[in-house]
Amino acid sequence: MRKYRMDPETGKATFAIVQAEDEISSLGMVIGASWAGARAMTSTSGPGISLMSEFAGLAYYAEIPAVIFDIQRVGPSTGLPTRTAQGDVLCAALNSHGDTRHVVLLPASAEECFDMSVAAFDLSERLQTPVFVLSDLDLGMNNWMSKPFTYPDKPFDRGKVLDEEKLKAIEAWGRYKDVDGDGVPWRSLPGTGMPAYFTRGSGHNAMAQYSEKPDDYVKNVDRLARKFDTARTLVPAPVVQRDEKASIGIIAYGSSHWAVEESRDQLREEGELATSYLRLRGYPFTPELDDFIRRHDRIYVVEQNRDAQMLSLLRMDTDPTQMARLRSVLHYNGLPIDARSITDSILAQEKVG
């Protein structure tokens, strides 16, 4: 940062890095900075995510951008702090009490970590909500071969920030009014001369006034659900490799990707099993997923946790009549997942029928 982000004329920083006292505070600072209009992020692992949950709920409900990187390690609790897992999927997607849903990005490589960092800020400001980027210890701390990173081809998307012109265009602006029908309201930033509003984690109406009225509450949280549908159209789409002959599909995400690639070769060579493959890259789920599930007789969801967390999320969010097609390949001993484990598990489950 000191090399690339010092103002050449003044020698002063165009950034601020703060070592916070704890993860509660670090997310608080990110929320404060984002609320005042800056792009801000924090990174942590599972225990930090647990500490952040109250603030994550505030950012969801008060609609404040925040980018949170979770380099997942093995839980629960301190768990195996030097080992890898994909055990924070549910914890990130549903972080905090009450009805909360968060946007989650799932990078599978070093270059995707770079690309998704760019995407996370754009999404977070566009949607005015926290975005969790789920890397893991294998991806985050081991040495990887990587393609050179690609320079972003798009300018920043700063989202719906109120200015003079927009203020005139909107009839009677309210902080939480759904002006465009996509569930995403327009926000004003302090110090810009735009109308102020009162930000709060307590119940509020479209004008940001305190409210405990049943109608106001329902309208507001329903709009948040609508906003989550908008997120569905903006998160990175899955990467699908379809084999037209295949009746078996594999769904995986994050660092499991590389072992799945190798396992598909093994399945073809050893079991003469053709497979299609969908690599998830974000949450909420996009329509490609439903389509993929319908096209295959059996789908194996490969993940690095004991409780099939992504499968659980799929159960919550996709067509229940399709659920019988879904099976799990689970790996959770703290070591990075390997192709052999996936191949053996799929072959064994296929044999049973």
Place this chain on the structure above:
Amino acid sequence: MSTDAPAPVKKTNRLNLDVTSYRGSKTTLCAGCGHNAISERIIDAFFEMGVDPKRVIKLSGIGCSSKSPAYFLNPSHGFNSVHGRMPSVATGAMLANQSLLAIGVSGDGDSGAIGIGQFVHSMRRNLPLIYIIEDNGCYGLTKGQFSPTADLGSKAKNGVVNDLPPIDMCALAVELGASFVARSFSGDKKQLLSILKAAIAHRGTSMIDVISPCVTFNDHEGSTKSYAYVKDHEEPLSEISFVPYFEDISVDYEPGAATQVKMHDGSHLTLRKIAEDYNPSDKITAMRLMHESLRRGEFATGVIYIEPDKDDFLTTLNLVPEPLAFLSQSRVRPSKAVLDQLMDSLT
């Protein structure tokens, strides 16, 4: 018959704003709550100092005190955050836009219990923030349980006696590095107003602990935070007068009768001696004072500690003068050549 009396001239400040631009929504706190008086003084202080309300952010945590930012400065952006975490949100906001003026309102539970960690670290950083603790020694929103600032032996409304020693938030703030520390009483209009104006002029953390009796749960015989007790036991350290930089008034005192402090923005704070000599620029004197007044069961009020030239957190971070929030993309996204060069260096 009507007379042709001229309409009264509206009183405006140096921005030509009248006091209504500094008011907030109607309070929902109890009638007689000390917090309402503090909100009134905040309104007066920002009005008299001629601060543009559009430049102010008001933040809070959770509790009775934390509701109060809704009751002053309606034209300012407000942020009612989560319990005990106002300081971190204020830190982030000030990092994003250092041209803002931040006022945080907290309570003795919000800052002394759940939020003590964030209180400690924000004091340590000397963030530019007016940090007010509306201190009533109890949790007024949940039936008046003792808070960590309740005095040893103080009696609750239900007769329970507090058996734990209090945390002195001012002593903590001085110890931790806040550069302006004061204590006042919600009933002492004149003193509180002067302290608030000085806090607006100060650059760095201004921590002001305002004893603010809870009329519903902590205003009875046996409580050390009741109106009657505080009135009897308030010991002002000095008579405070504050002259803002934009007013051309000089105040003369006999040598030795007063301490003059030049504030960061050029304003002057004059502390006129009342009983004994008190030097608010010495930490050790400040600590001794607070320990002694606690032992005597008194509240020493006034400016306890001041260090007007201490670097604040933003200065320490060496930020560009413009708000980070509004820097153009070209200033915060390094060029393609930089990325390419970086990638080449890894092959």
